[in-house]
Amino acid sequence: MRIIHLLVIGVLVLHAEIREQRDAIAALRAEWAKLDAPLRLQGLADRHLALKPLVATQYDSLKNLPERPPSLVKPGDPDPIGAMIQTIDSVAVTGSVPAPEDRQ
Numbered sequence: 001m002r003i004i005h006l007l008v009i010g011v012l013v014l015h016a017e018i019r020e021q022r023d024a025i026a027a028l029r030a031e032w033a034k035l036d037a038p039l040r041l042q043g044l045a046d047r048h049l050a051l052k053p054l055v056a057t058q059y060d061s062l063k064n065l066p067e068r069p070p071s072l073v074k075p076g077d078p079d080p081i082g083a084m085i086q087t088i089d090s091v092a093v094t095g096s097v098p099a100p101e102d103r104q
Helices: 002-035 038-048 080-087
Strands: none
Touching: none
């Protein structure tokens, strides 16, 4: 009889914990709905972003695009990244690596 009594108490405690978790989830959903409200987001965007409406003159035609850069990889190459690394000039100097000096 005592074991059944303990089991019933355990089940009641679990039900209470489940109810608390469901209440917490409901509170979080309500807060998210408030934060995600379109009017609130629009007000924040108006206040903090300097957005302006699009104008048709902002777009350019395709004929004014720059030429496509040369491809460093041959079609069907099994290791495209390795091919790109091999085609890079081996003595290229970057801003982070000092130029090699002739020490003769």
